Amino acid sequence: MLVTDVRPGEADLLLGHDTKPLEVCSLDGRVLDTVPAAARWTHSTLLAAVGARRRLIEDAGGADFYLGEQFIGSTEV
Secondary structure (H helix, E strand, O other): OEOOOOOOOOOOOOOOOOOOOEEEEOOOOOEEEEEOOOOOOOHHHHHHHHHOOHHHHHHHOOOEEEEOOEEEEEOOO
């Protein structure tokens, strides 16, 4: 769902974006929820934030996730 693995030669998608709000968007691009960063996002805190919105995501039929403008995952990946 979220990009949490970083392979050799790939950049960590959180770098430079880890203080931006998490946007949970419907698959057609509508913002469902915006979660401000209480501190720097980590993969663990992002997974927890997404998990806490599981019902919202299920009701929307899926979601895409962004930190600011940076795409970090989707239920469709």
